[in-house]
Amino acid sequence: MTCSPAEAWTQCLVALKEKLFSQSYDTWIKPLVCTRFDSELVVLEAPYSFSVSWIREHYLTDIERTIRKLFNISPRVEFELLPGSSDEETRLLSSDPPVPTGPGVLDRLAATSKKPTPPRDKEPAGTETLSLVNKDYTFGSFVIGSNNEVAQSAAKTVARNPGRTPFNPLLIYGGVGLGKTHLLHAVANECALAGNAKNVIYLTSEQFVREFVTSLKENRTLQFARRYRQADVMLVDDIQFFQGKERMQEEFFHTFNTLHGQGKQIVLSSDRPPEALGGLQDRLLSRFQWGLVADIQPPDLETKIAICEMKAEATGLHLDDSAAEFIASQVKSNIRELEGIIKRLLFLVQNHDAKLTLDIVESAVRTMRLAAPETVTVKRIQEAVASRYGISVDLLTGKSRRSDVVSKRQLAMYLCKLLTTESLRAIGAAFGGRDHATVIHACERIEAALAEQRSLVLELNSISVALGVSGRIRTNVA
16 A cells, blocks of 8 residues: 555545544544554554444444445454553553452452552542442442443543543443442542542432422522532433423533533433433433443343352352352342342341351242232233223234324333333334334333323323332423
C-alpha cells in the first residue's frame, strides 16, 4: 500500500462515521489509533481494555467490511491497548483490596493479583451523600462475570476518572436484582475513597421526584435546582420512574445539561434500555445515550456460584462446592433471592447450631420455596390475562389483529416486562414469535395509557394481585 497506516485508517474512519450512529462512532471508533495497515494485518489501539471486547463484539464486522470495500483486501484485524493507557488501565481496573474468596469457583474467578491505590490528597465526598450509600456495595464485593463485565469496567473507570472519560453519562440497565444499584453505590464509594470528587450525590429517581414536588409546594425550586446542579458526580437509580412526569423531566433535563456542560459525571440506571423507555421526552432519551449504555444480563451458573461463595464468606459461613453449586442452581437470576437463602442458612447456624451439610442446605431452600409465593412467569401472566378477559391463551398469543385482542396482548406483554426477568426477545418469542420491537411498542402503549387512565392502573393491579404480587402498578401522573 502506498499510504501510511494513519492515512488508510483515516479513510476508514470517514466511511464508518457515515455508517454508524454518531454517538457510537464518537465513543468507540473515533478513539482508535492504527499502527499497522497492510493486506495481512490491521492493528488498532484502544484507550480502554474493556472497549476492546465491546468493539470486537459490536463493530468488528463493520470495520472488516469497510476495509474490504475501500482497499479490496481482507486482513486480520487485531486490537491492542494504546501505549500509556495499559499501565493506567491496569491501575484503574485492578486496584481494589483483595476480594474475600471461597475454596471453589470464586478462587478461579478472582485469581488476578490486586494492589492498593496510593493515597491522594483530595477532599472527601460530601458526608450527606455518603450517609445514603451502602458501604458494603464496593467494586471489591462485586463478582464479575461475562454477564456484567462491560458495565462493571465502565463503572470503575468513571469512578476513578469522573467526567474525564467518553462515558458520560454512563447508563446501566438490566432486570431486578442483577447488580445495577450495587454498581452505582460502588461508584460513590470509590469516589469517596479516591477523593476525586467533593460533592457526590446518589438518589433514586423516585426520591428526586418527591423532593421536586416538595420544592414546588414550598416554593423552593431554586434551592432544589442549585443543590443538584452543584454535584461533581450525580448518580440516579431507576430512571424509568421519570416516565410520564413532564414537569419533572423538564427539571432533570436542565440539571443534566448543566452538569454535563461543566464536565461533571452522570451515572444512571434503568430496568430497560433507553429505546424501551416510553413516556420520556426524546431529548432526554437522546442525552441518556450520549455516553455509554451498558447492560447487565442474568448471571450464568459459574458466576452465581462465585456470588454465593462471596456472600457466604462475608457472613462467616463456609459452603463446600456442592452446597454452593446447589444454591446457585436453584436461583434463576435474581441475586437477592440468593442472598435470602444465605441469610436463612445463617439463621439456622446461629440459632439451631446446625451444621451446614448439603441436606441442611437443600432443606432450607425447599422451606423458602414453600413459604414464598409462586414465581410469576410469562405463562402464568398469559393465563391470568386470558382468564380475566374471557379469551383463550392461543388467541392471546396468536396472529389475531382484532383491536380488542391486540390491546389485551399488549397488556400481557407489559406485565411480563414488569413482573418477570425475561428479556424482551424472550417475551416476544412467547407471544407467537414476535420480535423485541413489538414488545417495546406494546410497553410504550400501555405506559402512555397508564398516565391517563386510572381505571387501567386498578385493572392491572387486580391482575397482579391474582398473580400473587401487588403494588407494582402505579399511575405515572406526577
